[in-house]
Amino acid sequence: MPDLGFQLSNLSFAIDLSVGHIVHFTIDEKGRVLSPLHRAPWVDDPDAVFEETTPPNVRRLSGDFFCAPFGRNDVEPAPSHGWPANSAWSHSGTEESGDRLTAVFTLERKVMGATVEKRLTLRAGHPFLYQEHRLLGGEGAISVAHHVMVQMAAGGQLAVSPKSFAFTPDVAPEPDAARGRSILAYPSETSDLTSFPLANGGAADLGRFPPGERHEDFITLVEATMDEPNSAPGWSVASRNAEQDRVLVLKNTAQLPVTMLWMSNGGRDYAPWSGRHSGVLGIEDARASGAGHADSIRPNPLNARGVPTAFTLSDGKSISVRHAIGACSIHTDEGDVVGLATGSGRITLRFTKGRERSLVFDDGFLAGL
Structure with a gap:
């Protein structure tokens, strides 16, 4: 099934309809093309080797995808991360006006009896891809997540909205040394994101990526504010050294109260990873x-x-999950990101050198859900 692409002004994206993954999202910033999303090297490799149990979401691993549920699927039969990340979507139509394009897709399977709709929107002058997923009807309870992946070829910095604490699960992603390696301490918890415990002693600054060499790690960050529907958005900004840009990921904290970081830095030795999936930060x-x-x-x-x-989920009920991904270039006189604010149709980034920069953003999109 071929990828389906869309373009509006200086913005474009493409979606892999076989699994619903966003293949790429690009922004032409005054002649410089920014491409913030990662695509696994084996996706376009006809000779790629896979273990028999490799799910479609890994075989087609690209950009960002919607998980329902997140991770292990141990309630309703489906691959890890659920049918939205592993099965076909249909293009239901495209809504266009002069300065806005919204592509609408429908998952061809149900999730806990619910219909799942994906709406991807570009707005002229906005360096963002706005996403909305709607779960219509169904029965039971479902977890959800976005699965944004950013390639950081030479590392970089990560700034995030205020968090109350961070923790690792009971078991490391790669506990078997014959298959891979993890370097964080499991389980562990801290409120100091600049000093997360390492398995062999010492600590990692989660604001610097990667925290080590050849490792696979997973950590959950919990928002400091998650009770107010109209509060400031939760955010992550990955500033990439080699690419010289900043990738912005935004959410409604009342809806999505955690951000899980997946650090995939050459720490898996088995196919299709084979030590070649490195420098990738998942912001989930x-x-x-x-x-x-x-x-x-x-x-x-x-x-x-x-x-x-x-x-x-319940019959006649609709749940809407909104999310935004954007990017801008790095200016040499800025320093590191230390804050982000929204208002009056803008996002304002604040930097260590005292400077600020604003980007056009629909600040009402995430609010009030």
């Missing part, structure tokens, strides 16, 4: 437990602390 905004669907919908350590980990 979620309403989920990292331990899978079943854990997300029962009492767990997160919801015990007031952090919601699932939505409740």
Whole structure:
């Protein structure tokens, strides 16, 4: 199934309809093309080798995709990250006006009985891809997440909205030394994002990527503010050294109260990873437990602390999840990102050198859900 592409003004994106992954999103910034999303090297390799159990979402691993549920699928039969990340979508239509394009897609399978609709919007002059996923009807409870992946070939910096704490799960992503390596301490927790415990002693600054060499790690960051529907958005900004740009990822914190970081830096030796999937940072905004669907919908350590980990589906009910991805170039006189604010149709980035820069942004898009 071929990728389907769309363009408006200086913006473009393409979607892999076989699995619903965004293949690429590009912004032509005054003649310089920014491409913030990662695509796994084996996707376009006709000779790629896969273990028999490799799910479609790994075989076609690209850009960003919507997970429902997130991670282990141990309630309703489906591959990891659910049918939205592993099965076909239909293009339902395209809504166009002079300065706006919205492509609409429908998942060809149901999730817990719910119909899933994807709406991807470009707006002229906005260096963002606006996403909305709607779950219509269904029964039971479901966790959800976005799965944004950013290639950082020579590392970089990560700035995030205020977090209350960060923690790793009980077991490392790669506990078997014959297959791979992880370097963070599992389990562990801290409120200091600049000093997360390492397995062999010492600490990693989560604001610097990567924190080590040849490793695969997973950590959950919990928002400091998640109770107010109209509060400031949650955000992550990855500033990339080699690419000399900044990738912006934004969410509604009441909807998606956690951000899970997947650090994929050559730490898996088995196919198709084969040590070649490196310098990739996953920024996975979620309403989920990292331990899978079943854990997300029962009492767990997160919801015990007031952090919601699932939505409740019901007949006649619609749940809307919104998210935005953008990018801008790095200016040499800025320094590191230390803050982000929205208002009056703009996003304003604040930097260590005291400077500010604003980008056009629909600040009402994420609010009030």
